[in-house]
Amino acid sequence: MPEPSKIEVHQVSDPNELEKVFAIRREVFVEEQNCPPDLEVEFDDESTHFLVTVDDEPAGACRWRRTDKGYKLERFAVLKKFRGFGVGQEMVRAVLAALPADAKYVYLHAQLDAVTLYERFGFEKTGPEFEEAGIRHYKMVRS
Template structure:
C-alpha cells in the first residue's frame, strides 16, 4: 500500500474525515469537534491511491506546535499511515516551533510514545474520551 501526505487548504475534506472518525465512530458531538482553530491551523491529508484516508491539524501557539484532530479511516489503521502522518506533522512544525504537543486518547498513548512523545499530567476528559497531554522536542 502506497500513500502520500500533503499540506492542504482543503479543510472541507479534512472535516469530512474527522466527522467519519470522531463524530460517527466515536460519538463526539459536532460542537466538540468543530472549533475556531481550523482557520488558523495547517492541515495535512493522507491519500491512499488518491483517496483521502487520514488527516491531522497543526496549530502554532508561541513556541509550541499543537498537533490535533489526528485520524485515519478504519481500513488504513495498523498500516503505518498514522505514524507517517505524525512524522509529517512533526516535519512541517519543525522550524515553526520548538516543542510539539498533543492530547492523546489514552488508548493511543503507546502509539505516540513510539513516535517520541512523553505523557505529562493527569488523564482528562475531552468530549467524553479520556486523554493525556503528550510532548516532544522538535
C-alpha cells in the first residue's frame, strides 16, 4: 500500500459509523486474534467511540470509557493493510485530546506489541504481565 496522505480520527455516534467501528474491531479482535465475540463488545453502550479513516477509507477504531478508577482507553484496532503508517499514533493522540478535562487518571490494558506505542504518550507499565482474552497484556497508566 502506498504511504497514506490523510489520516483522520473522528468521534462517532451515528449508527452507520458505529457499524464501521464494530466491523473493524470484529476483524482485528475476533477473527485475527480469536477473542470471544461477547467479550469484544462488552461495555460498548457506555463508551465513546472513534473511527479512523485513511484517505477516507475505514482503517481503525478505538474507544474510551469512564470506570470507577478513571478513564480507560480500549479496543485500539488497526486493519492489517493500514499498519505501519502511524494510524495507531494518530488514534492515541486524538483520543487523549478528546478526554474530558477532569480525566486525571487515564489507563489501559496494552497488548505486548503495543506497549512502546503507549509509552510514547507518557503511559508506564504498572504491575505484572497478565492474560486477557488469551492475549498477554500490561496495565499502563499515564503519568
